[in-house]
Amino acid sequence: MENFPIVLALLRASVRDKSSTVVQHAERLREALQKAGASDEAQAITDVLDSSRKSGTGKLVPSRVVRSRFVSSGEMMTPNTSPPVDKETSAPLAEIFFSDHFEGLAPPILNARLERAIDHLQEQWVGAAELQAAGIKIPRTALFFGPPGTGKTRLALWAASKLGLPVVLARLDGLTSSYLGTTARNIRALFDFANRYQCLLLLDEFDGIAKLRDDPQELGEVKRVVNAVLQAIDARAPLGLTIAITNHEALLDPAVWRRFDARIEIGLPDAIARQQIIERYTEGFAVTPGAAKVLTWLTEGYSGSDIETMCDFIKRHMTLRAGQKPSVIDSVQLFLDLSATNNSSAAREAISRGDSSWMHQVLTYKDVKIVQSDIAEATLSTQSKVSRRLKSAERA
Ligand SMILES: Nc1ncnc2c1ncn2[C@@H]1O[C@H](COP(=O)(O)OP(=O)(O)O)[C@@H](O)[C@H]1O
Ligand SMILES: [Mg+2]
Known part of the structure; x- marks a missing residue:
């Protein structure tokens, strides 16, 4: 029905006054719509009337389907609706x-x-x-x-x-x-x-x-x-x-x-978003908050999809090697070796080489505060061991 949104708005405004005549006419309109097969619209009227009865405010609460009708008009699709095809090749166009x-x-x-x-x-x-x-x-x-x-x-x-x-x-x-x-x-x-x-x-x-x-x-x-x-x-x-x-x-x-x-x-995810993406895709796995922070640092420049791929790898590796209890960094090291890219960073290269210079970089990361105990979680080590490694790396 054309201009139906206006009808609804009128109705909403009038039922506020609780005029019984308005309600009567609204019910007539609803019946007429129902008969004409416009059940979405009829339902929308029911919703307005119901909500005005319940709350007394007449606030518009359109049903989901009706709501979408005003951003998109036309027939409803059914599972039998088939997409348009290319005339020559019969390949679907959508x-x-x-x-x-x-x-x-x-x-x-x-x-x-x-x-x-x-x-x-x-x-x-x-x-x-x-x-x-x-x-x-x-x-x-x-x-x-x-x-x-x-x-x-x-x-x-x-x-x-x-x-x-x-x-x-x-x-x-x-x-x-x-x-x-x-x-x-x-x-x-x-x-x-x-x-x-x-x-x-x-x-x-x-x-x-x-x-x-x-x-x-x-x-x-x-x-x-x-x-x-x-x-x-x-x-x-x-x-x-x-x-x-x-x-x-x-x-x-x-x-x-x-x-x-x-x-x-839609740009690359920032550190806060990356941290949440990592949490989502490692949920239920032994990736502690500290390890997730280290991964947040490591994935700078990654897209959401890249992060998902990495998390899937970590989960697979942790599952297959459950007996050996690999750390997150053990998994990541393997992941980096198996998925060399052209957007490698110095940090990722250091991890992949297995030297501890990355630990210094992680601690000075500006976007997320990372401390020695976070590194310990990511490497399944202790803070004092991390501290010793940092010191020996300094001397070297
Ligand atoms: N920001 C994000 N948050 C969560 N998952 C994401 C994000 N970006 C990408 N992904 C994951 O990567 C998959 C592919 O993303 P996609 O929507 O196809 O990206 P695009 O269309 O921008 O190329 C998504 O289905 C989702 O699993
Ligand atoms: Mg896409």
Whole structure:
């Protein structure tokens, strides 16, 4: 029903006065909606009436499904809804995830400032019905950008699950064909599909489109494809939420940036976030708080995904070698040897070599206060032994 948010807002305002006529008419409207098959809306009216009876304040408590309807309009998807496909290859252009798919999915752990920004965005989406009823615009398109493995995709999936919306997930690099005509057609099919249903459209690897620009021969055509995507995003805005994600923001030109109502940088986790990520992924294992602090120091420059990989390794190693009681540092040493990267730090190299110079560095770490007993926990040693090792390293 069009303008339903306004009806709800009117109703909410009027039931506050406890006028029995208003309640009567509201019940009539509810019945009419129910008959017309608009059960979500009917339920929303029931909720308003119930809450006004219970609390006497008439505070709007829309049900989850109805709430999401105002951030995304259209038909409801069912498990039988099949995603759009490429006409020639029949390859699906998107994956569909229902919110029960994400049950129990924990949100990524983010830096505090970022978390505040995300909370606020989510708040606007949850409160969309009220904001729109008051004539206030809400952000409908968001761009998440930042290094790989920082939790961008997970964040978007989690946001959708909180809103009770299914996700239409398309990887734009997979959508582009060497035939630009096909690419344009796929993009149209994708957006037509997303616009038809209540959903969150997630455009992952969004730079897949922009990257095409590298080929000078195709420049004109590619520009047209990029513009088609941008127009499709604009046209979709009144209908539903769109989140685009990229690891390569440098590839996006300013016109693309400006198109998004919200632009959120998901950077590498800071020390506080890293410590929490480590705690999450080592839960239930013999990684003491002191050892977790040492790992926090060690993982500077790591993404959330890198940290998860390291924690998985530590857990595997500790389980397989349970009899030998390896320390966290024993595990990490092996991990570093088996996963050499190009972002190695002096500290990580020292640990991997097995010399104790890293212990000095750890103690002067600014972001987290680390003391000798923390090193003792990480190495399954005692503070006095750590102290002796530090002294002998100094002399050497
Ligand atoms: N900040 C984080 N907190 C917790 N886990 C994270 C974080 N960042 C990444 N991860 C883990 O790494 C996985 C991959 O992250 P993903 O969302 O795909 O990153 P991106 O989309 O930024 O490349 C996540 O599913 C999660 O298990
Ligand atoms: Mg991703």
